Amino acid sequence: MKILVVDDAPEIVEVVSICLQLRWGHAEILSAAAGQRGVEITRQSKPDLVILDINLPDISGYQVLEQIRQFSQVPIVMVTVKGKDTDIARGFELGADDYIIKPFSNIELVARVENALRRARQNSAG
Numbered sequence: 001m002k003i004l005v006v007d008d009a010p011e012i013v014e015v016v017s018i019c020l021q022l023r024w025g026h027a028e029i030l031s032a033a034a035g036q037r038g039v040e041i042t043r044q045s046k047p048d049l050v051i052l053d054i055n056l057p058d059i060s061g062y063q064v065l066e067q068i069r070q071f072s073q074v075p076i077v078m079v080t081v082k083g084k085d086t087d088i089a090r091g092f093e094l095g096a097d098d099y100i101i102k103p104f105s106n107i108e109l110v111a112r113v114e115n116a117l118r119r120a121r122q123n124s125a126g
Helices: 010-023 035-045 061-069 085-093 106-125
Strands: 002-006 028-032 049-052 076-080 098-101
Touching: 002 010, 002 035, 010 028, 010 106, 028 035, 035 049, 035 061, 049 061, 049 106, 061 076, 061 085, 076 106, 085 098, 098 106
Parallel strands: 002 028, 002 049, 049 076, 076 098
Antiparallel strands: none
């Protein structure tokens, strides 16, 4: 299993990676510190799930989400400090599968990732 973390904060990438590795020891964790790189990695590596921040140095996570949705239905979990109702609604309108507000519980992150992966498997099975 491959999971891509798109976040420009190295400490967030590290925490998320550790959480995911503890739950899925076999998971390959990819990362991108900029939005456009995240789109490229998604296109090339075809991860099983993307964890995406909104505040990125080059383009916004919303733009990343829009670009990825042009070629992929990979599950995308937004993980961001933007917690206004309008931010959350926009994420879902653009195709996010889930939305987590920073700071987040590690247990909640793993549960939401697991849920997004389960829904994706069910959708692909029929």
